[in-house]
Amino acid sequence: MDLPLWRSQVRFGMKNWVSRWTCFGLFLLLFSCQLKSRNANAPIEITLSGWQSNPNESKLLASVINDFEIKHPNIKVKREVINSQYMDVIKTRLIGDVAPDVFYLEAFEAPMLMKSGVLEPLNAYITPSYDLADFEPSLLTAFQQNGKLYGVPKDFSTLALFYNTTAFQNAKLAQPPKTWAELTQHAKQLTVDTNRDGKPDRYGMGIAPELPRQLFMIQAFGGRLTDHNNYASFATPNAVKGLQLLVDQYRRDRTVAQPSDVGANSNSEAFGQGKIAMAIEGAWAIPYLKETFPDLKFAIAEVPTLNGKKGTMAFTVAYVMNRQSKHKDAAWKLIEFLTSKDGMKSWATEGLALPSRQSVAAALKYDRDPLYAPLATGATYATIWQSGETLPTVMTSFDNQFISALLGQQPLKDAMKKAQDTANREIYWSN
Amino acid sequence: MTLKSEFLKRRNIQEALSGYLFMTPTLIVLGIFLVLPVLYAIVLAFHSVNLLGEVSYRFTGLKNFMRIQGDERVAIALKNTMQYVAIVVPIQTLLALGLALALNAKIKGRSLFRVAFFLPTVTSSAVLTLIFMWIYNSNGLLNNVLSFFSLPTYNWLGDPEVALRGIMIMNIWATAPLFMVIYLAALQDVPESLYEAASIDGATGWGKFWCITLPFLRPVTFFIVVMGIIGTFQLFDQSYIFSNGSGGPNNATLTIVLLIYQYAFKNLDMGYALALTLVLALVIMTVTIIQRQFFGEERLD
Numbered sequence: 243m244d245l246p247l248w249r250s251q252v253r254f255g256m257k258n259w260v261s262r263w264t265c266f267g268l269f270l271l272l273f274s275c276q277l278k279s280r281n282a283n284a285p286i287e288i289t290l291s292g293w294q295s296n297p298n299e300s301k302l303l304a305s306v307i308n309d310f311e312i313k314h315p316n317i318k319v320k321r322e323v324i325n326s327q328y329m330d331v332i333k334t335r336l337i338g339d340v341a342p343d344v345f346y347l348e349a350f351e352a353p354m355l356m357k358s359g360v361l362e363p364l365n366a367y368i369t370p371s372y373d374l375a376d377f378e379p380s381l382l383t384a385f386q387q388n389g390k391l392y393g394v395p396k397d398f399s400t401l402a403l404f405y406n407t408t409a410f411q412n413a414k415l416a417q418p419p420k421t422w423a424e425l426t427q428h429a430k431q432l433t434v435d436t437n438r439d440g441k442p443d444r445y446g447m448g449i450a451p452e453l454p455r456q457l458f459m460i461q462a463f464g465g466r467l468t469d470h471n472n473y474a475s476f477a478t479p480n481a482v483k484g485l486q487l488l489v490d491q492y493r494r495d496r497t498v499a500q501p502s503d504v505g506a507n508s509n510s511e512a513f514g515q516g517k518i519a520m521a522i523e524g525a526w527a528i529p530y531l532k533e534t535f536p537d538l539k540f541a542i543a544e545v546p547t548l549n550g551k552k553g554t555m556a557f558t559v560a561y562v563m564n565r566q567s568k569h570k571d572a573a574w575k576l577i578e579f580l581t582s583k584d585g586m587k588s589w590a591t592e593g594l595a596l597p598s599r600q601s602v603a604a605a606l607k608y609d610r611d612p613l614y615a616p617l618a619t620g621a622t623y624a625t626i627w628q629s630g631e632t633l634p635t636v637m638t639s640f641d642n643q644f645i646s647a648l649l650g651q652q653p654l655k656d657a658m659k660k661a662q663d664t665a666n667r668e669i670y671w672s673n
Numbered sequence: 674m675t676l677k678s679e680f681l682k683r684r685n686i687q688e689a690l691s692g693y694l695f696m697t698p699t700l701i702v703l704g705i706f707l708v709l710p711v712l713y714a715i716v717l718a719f720h721s722v723n724l725l726g727e728v729s730y731r732f733t734g735l736k737n738f739m740r741i742q743g744d745e746r747v748a749i750a751l752k753n754t755m756q757y758v759a760i761v762v763p764i765q766t767l768l769a770l771g772l773a774l775a776l777n778a779k780i781k782g783r784s785l786f787r788v789a790f791f792l793p794t795v796t797s798s799a800v801l802t803l804i805f806m807w808i809y810n811s812n813g814l815l816n817n818v819l820s821f822f823s824l825p826t827y828n829w830l831g832d833p834e835v836a837l838r839g840i841m842i843m844n845i846w847a848t849a850p851l852f853m854v855i856y857l858a859a860l861q862d863v864p865e866s867l868y869e870a871a872s873i874d875g876a877t878g879w880g881k882f883w884c885i886t887l888p889f890l891r892p893v894t895f896f897i898v899v900m901g902i903i904g905t906f907q908l909f910d911q912s913y914i915f916s917n918g919s920g921g922p923n924n925a926t927l928t929i930v931l932l933i934y935q936y937a938f939k940n941l942d943m944g945y946a947l948a949l950t951l952v953l954a955l956v957i958m959t960v961t962i963i964q965r966q967f968f969g970e971e972r973l974d
Contacts, residue, residue, distance in 0.1 A: 327918060330938045337724045337941075358726035502831030505811035634939065638919065646833065646923040664745060671740045672942055 285318040288572050291332065292346035294323045295526060295594055296533075302592050309588075310579045317572045336360045336564070343567040344576055347393055349384040349558045350454070354631035356387040362563040363390040367574040372582070376599045378621060381558045384628050393560030394581045397595035399524035400556045400620030401455070403546065404510075404531075407539045409444065409519040418543035422487060425520070425546045429497040432519035446497035448509035448518035449488060451645045453637045455522065458555050458625050459484035462548035472630030473669055476640070477662040482655055484548060489647055489654050500648075514538055524557065525617050526594045544616045556624035558598065596621070632669045639665035718947040725941055737948035747949065749924045750932040751956075753837060754906060757928070758960075761841050762901040768849040769897065770890075773856035787857075794851040802914040805843045806830065830915070833925035840911050840926060848904065852897045859893040860886070895968045899961055906957050909934065929953050 290307070294300045300323070307319050322342060324331050329351050335341040336355075347355065355361055368374055368391070374382070377395060385393035403425075405418050413432050419425035429446025436443050450456075453467075460467055465481025468474055475481075491498045499518060506512035510527040513520075514535035521527075522545060531538055545554045561577045563570065579585050583602055590597040590606060596618055597603045608614045629636070643661035647654040693700075718738075721731045741747050776787055793801065808814045809829035816826040829839045863886060871881050909930040912920065920927030920935070929949065937946035 330918075333725060333941060334938060355725075358723075360726050500831055502828055503811060505813065638935075641919070642921060642923050645921065649833065649923070651833070651923070667743060671736075671744075672940065672945075 285316050286569050286572055287318045287320055288344065288567070288569050288576060289320045289322055289342035290344045290576065291322040291324055291342035293325050293328050296529065298529070299592055299594055302589055306580060306585055306589050310576060310585075313579070314572075314575060317569075317575065319576060336566075339566055341564045341566065343564055343569060343573040344561055345564070346396070346559050347385075347562045349381075349395075349560070349626055349628040350633050350637075352385055352393065352560070352562075352628065353387070353633070355562070356385070356390075356392045357631055360565055361392040362565045362567065362570060362573075363392060364394065364563065364574070364577075365391055367578075372578060373601075376583070376601050378598055378600060380556075380621075380624075380626060381598050384558055384626050385560050385562070393562040394577055395558045395560045395598040396581060396586075397590060397598055398556055398558035398621070399526060399595045400617050400624045401522050401524050401545060401554045402616040402620055403543045404513055404521045404523050404527065404540055405543065406513070406516065406519045407541050409516070413519075418541070419546045422546050422548045426487070426491060426495070426497075429491060429520065430495060433495075433497040442496070442499075444516060445499040445504065445518045447491070447499075447520040447522075448504075448512050449492060449498045449500055449648075450509055450522075451488075451500060451641070451648050453640045453644075454557070454627050455555065456485060456488070456644070457627065458545075458553040459488065459548065461625060462551065462553055468629050468632065468636060472632040474632075474636045474639070474662045474665040476636075477655075477658040479655075482658055485644070485658070486654055487548075492648050493650055513540070525596055525614065528613055529593050542613050542616045544619060552623045554620040554624045556621060556626045558626065559595075632665075635668050635672070636665045639668070714947045714950060717944055718951050720944045722943040723941075724943060733944070737945045738952075740945060741948060741952060746924065746927065746932060747929075747952075750920075750927045750929045753924075753926070754908065754928045757837065757841060757908060758902055758905045761845055761905050762898060765845045765849045765852060765901060766894065766897055768845065769852035769856055770894075772849065772853040773860055774886075776853070776857055777860045787854075790850045790853060792850075793847045794854075796847070798847065798910050799914060801843065801847055802911050805839070806915065809839050831922055833921075833923040836915070836922055836925040840908070840915055844905070844908070844911060848901070852901070855893060855897060856890065859890055863889045891968065895964070898964060898968075902960055902964070903957055906953065906960075 304321070307321065311317065311319060328346075329348075332341065332345060332347075341360075347361075374391075378398070381395040381398055382391065385391060385395065403418060409432055410416075410418075413428075415428055415431060419428045425447070432444070432446040433442045434444050435441065457467060460476055460481045462484040463480045465476060465478055465484065467476050467481075488498070499512070501508050501512050504512050504515075504517040506515060506517060509518065509521040510523050510530055511534075512518045513523070513527075514531050516538070528542075531540065544552065547553075561580060563573045563577065567573050580589070581599075583599060586597050586599055586602045587605065590602060593614070596608055596614065597606065603609065603618065609618045639661045640658075643652075643657040643664075644654075646652055647657035651657075652660075717730070719732060719734060721733045721736070723729045723731075772790055776783060776790070780786075810816075811826075811828050811830075813829075815829065819826045827835045829835055867885050868881055871885060876884070907930050908928045912926040912928050912931050913934070916922070916926045916931075918931075918935070918939075920931050930953070933946045933949045933953070936942045936949065
């Protein structure tokens with residue numbers, strides 16, 4: 243050992259320094275391990291994504307979720323509101339494996355997602371006490387494929403005829419129209435041009451020139467939207483017949499208007515502003531009209547019969563579970579809670595939609611409420627807004643051509659032929 | 674002699690190496706986020722891609738490109754976009770030049786005007802579109818003004834005949850000021866001595882404008898027209914907000930980029946969307962090359 247003392251000291255010091263850091267590292271490691279083991283009991287977080295129609299709805303949902311978190315203290319629910327281009331966002335997230343655990347799904351988008359296998363089948367989770375039979379059967383069917391259930395309908399709404407009772411009184415009309423012929427007649431009487439500038443200040447009825455609202459018009463005379471291979475098939479004379487009634491009202495009678503014709507964003511807004519006297523709308527319009535236009539006097543009747551038959555549309559939304567979810571049991575617990583009899587009851591009082599459980603609908607007496615009864619009755623004969631996975635393509639094509647027929651750019655028959663061909667070409671190529 | 678050249682060569686290599694070393698971070702970032710996606714896009718354009726659920730790629734050769742031929746929405750989108758470019762680019766260039774000349778003149782409150790003219794450009798296009806949708810409302814400002822002067826009024830948002838015009842007006846108004854600023858900067862660079870010499874030779878105001886100002890602005894004009902064409906070909910956000918993503922009414926506001934978006938994210942038909950993207954790139958390149966011929970080989974420097 244002829245090393246100078248100071249050198250060995252330095253070396254010792256270094257060793258010491260190294261060992262000290264090693265100790266510190268080990269300590270950190272142990273500590274973090276401990277943290278981790280403690281984390282096992284920490285609440286797990288699941289995400290619930292959906293859209294929001296109004297602040298009240300949001301508040302109600304928050305309180306239901308709060309009840310859920312009290313009942314299940316180890317589950318935390320993170321809510322996420324996606325209001326714009328909801329399905330685009332959800333699909334992109336599903337692709338990127340960052341989709342929420344539980345999310346809303348509209349019936350018409352369901353076939354595609356069910357087919358691609360990104361949704362968790364729920365059959366295995368459902369217990370007898372959950373009472374699945376209580377749900378409106380046609381709504382459940384919308385989320386079933388090959389005997390598997392992929393979603394639990396949270397609520398639904400049909401369409402019904404909203405009419406402005408003040409306008410009806412002024413036009414000396416006592417009753418809402420029962421048939422489409424009466425409706426056409428009423429619309430003429432309700433169209434008024436007070437300042438005589440040639441442009442009506444109030445139209446008889448509003449029209450939403452979109453397939454979701456018009457599908458029952460296609461079916462009224464025996465037309466069919468798609469064939470059994472999911473190709474479009476609505477260019478038949480029978481399918482065109484119902485739609486032609488609307489085009490005639492718009493072009494020949496000039497008694498119906500689109501929202502943009504009267505400077506409104508939607509039919510319910512135009513109806514609230516008194517620019518149209520009748521509108522075919524759903525339950526969601528009721529809270530909106532009451533809140534935004536408290537002075538408006540309106541009543542609701544069933545959609546008038548077409549070709550002697552009753553018909554309307556039904557829209558439903560379900561809670562579905564992401565197949566990639568890491569907390570499937572917790573996710574099911576949330577779905578179960580939200581769609582249980584109690585959960586649905588506290589949620590459905592808002593009146594934006596009708597509860598999908600028959601027992602809840604009966605308990606809340608929706609079938610005896612004068613405003614909601616026509617909507618509730620509609621459920622028995624409504625067409626659910628759903629078709630095969632090609633529906634989004636069919637819809638885009640239909641909407642484009644129907645509006646051009648409505649505006650008189652081409653006869654309806656030609657427009658529908660073109661829409662059908664365009665849709666089918668696209669379906670053919672994408673297969 | 675040979676030794677010296679050898680030495681120089683080695684030094685050159687060394688310099689080049691260290692140069693590349695300095696560029697490495699940028700090269701990596703650009704490679705990953707720019708070159709790789711472009712190459713990937715080209716490759717995927719020849720595939721049928723399924724992303725949702727089971728991810729799968731299937732080579733389909735030229736099928737996606739054959740599909741474009743029969744797709745009437747592509748034809749409509751191309752027509753709309755071409756029409757849009759053909760109307761917007763000349764007007765916005767002329768407007769920008771006019772505004773720049775006006776602001777370059779010695780008028781009072783010049784800087785105030787400059788700020789006022791430039792404001793639309795710094796406003797977000799989403800906000801602008803929403804404001805314009807109010808103006809275009811059937812009972813909105815524009816129709817009120819039109820009816821005040823007894824001009825015909827339109828349903829700007831709902832009528833396919835005029836919906837695209839609405840977006841054109843909006844975009845000209847919003848982008849012209851940006852190009853105005855570029856023109857303005859170029860105008861400051863025109864040497865005063867040239868004008869003086871021209872005046873001595875007896876040139877009129879118009880003569881000076883045609884023979885001095887315009888030729889001097891040629892490279893800038895080239896730049897502005899190219900940028901304008903690229904920008905207008907890529908029109909997306911305004912028509913997206915205008916039509917809520919549908920390109921309606923009756924495909925009147927459907928542009929190529931909106932169509933690509935619809936195929937990619939609504940139909941999840943990535944392969945076909947990418948094939949369309951390549952077509953768009955090709956169209957823009959062709960137009961730029963044609964334009965280069967038109968403006969000559971002049972360069973920006």
